[in-house]
Amino acid sequence: MKNGQKLVRLLLLAPIAGIAAGASAALQAGEFLKFSPVPSNVAYALVLLVGLSVGLLVRGVQEGLLTSVLITIIGTITLFLAIYLPNVEIVATAPELILRSVWWGALSIFFLTIIGIVVGRILSGE
Amino acid sequence: MRSETRSWRQIAGIGLLAAIFVLSLVLLFLTERSYGAFRDTLKNIQFEIRLTSWEEAAPQQARLRWQATVTIPDLKVPVQLELLDWHLRSTDRSVHLGFYTTGEVQIALTRTTSIPLEALLEGPNFEKLQRLRAESQTLLFDGMARVMFRLPQGEVRKKIPATSTFTLPTEEDDGL
Numbered sequence: 421m422k423n424g425q426k427l428v429r430l431l432l433l434a435p436i437a438g439i440a441a442g443a444s445a446a447l448q449a450g451e452f453l454k455f456s457p458v459p460s461n462v463a464y465a466l467v468l469l470v471g472l473s474v475g476l477l478v479r480g481v482q483e484g485l486l487t488s489v490l491i492t493i494i495g496t497i498t499l500f501l502a503i504y505l506p507n508v509e510i511v512a513t514a515p516e517l518i519l520r521s522v523w524w525g526a527l528s529i530f531f532l533t534i535i536g537i538v539v540g541r542i543l544s545g546e
Numbered sequence: 547m548r549s550e551t552r553s554w555r556q557i558a559g560i561g562l563l564a565a566i567f568v569l570s571l572v573l574l575f576l577t578e579r580s581y582g583a584f585r586d587t588l589k590n591i592q593f594e595i596r597l598t599s600w601e602e603a604a605p606q607q608a609r610l611r612w613q614a615t616v617t618i619p620d621l622k623v624p625v626q627l628e629l630l631d632w633h634l635r636s637t638d639r640s641v642h643l644g645f646y647t648t649g650e651v652q653i654a655l656t657r658t659t660s661i662p663l664e665a666l667l668e669g670p671n672f673e674k675l676q677r678l679r680a681e682s683q684t685l686l687f688d689g690m691a692r693v694m695f696r697l698p699q700g701e702v703r704k705k706i707p708a709t710s711t712f713t714l715p716t717e718e719d720d721g722l
Contacts, residue, residue, distance in 0.1 A: 436567055443570035447577055454697045455580040458573060469566050476559030502574060506582055544555050 434487055438494025441470045445525040446502035471533035475540015488533045495529040583622055592617040595687050595710035606672050612663040624696040625655045632689030636678055637711055644671045679714045686711055
């Protein structure tokens with residue numbers, strides 16, 4: 421029963437948090453930053469808050485780590501699509517431009533989510 | 547007491563996650579829309595370069611004047627332009643007649659902006675020009691412009707090509 425609940429929680433949390441983290445990370449990615457209504461530190465703060473909110477919902481270190489990995493994977497896919505779709509022609513000629521942004525975004529999502537989850541667990545009294 | 551804490555935490559966690567989910571998607575939508583408008587503007591910038599006059603200013607010296615017309619059909623953000631430099635060549639690119647520049651002059655663009663350009667060809671370039679003129683060869687204006695978009699979070703600079711072909715009137719045309 422407990423494992424079933426954990427799985428449902430994971431399957432619900434990871435996609436929502438992943439999409440939110442990926443969309444937030446896209447706000448500071450490469451040229452997008454110039455067009456974003458918010459500066460880059462707000463984009464990073466949003467990713468951190470995603471981690472914090474997840475940290476308030478998960479239970480245990482193992483579940484927190486697993487959720488952050490899933491958030492990073494889904495967030496990276498979201499980030500890739502957010503940058504790739506409006507730049508299809510550019511990516512065809514210079515793929516390194518988008519890959520650099522995606523790589524940096526994935527690292528940011530992973531580490532900021534982990535930090536957020538740890539803070540969330542501390543606030544929960546774990 | 548423990549279950550009360552847990553439910554408070556869950557409500558806070560779900561509320562925060564839902565708020566960030568909506569906020570991040572709204573911000574991403576606004577960013578993508580603004581970026582899409584910029585890319586459309588960039589794609590629709592048109593250069594039309596027309597030779598307006600040609601004269602032999604002195605022996606072994608020719609002065610060519612063009613009118614560059616920059617058209618931006620859908621101008622939404624302030625744009626400035628810098629015509630970096632341009633080369634004159636024969637259309638098949640086998641003969642090079644030198645490169646010229648307007649200097650670091652920045653021009654604020656409107657929907658349609660006309661920029662006068664001038665080149666003074668001397669010495670060997672003048673001789674090559676005369677030869678191409680006698681052969682009635684078409685010439686190529688091969689330039690590069692830098693457009694600078696002023697955006698809320700900074701400036702975006704893009705280089706775009708500005709090319710055009712033109713033919714100089716031959717001596718027979720001059721005589722008519």
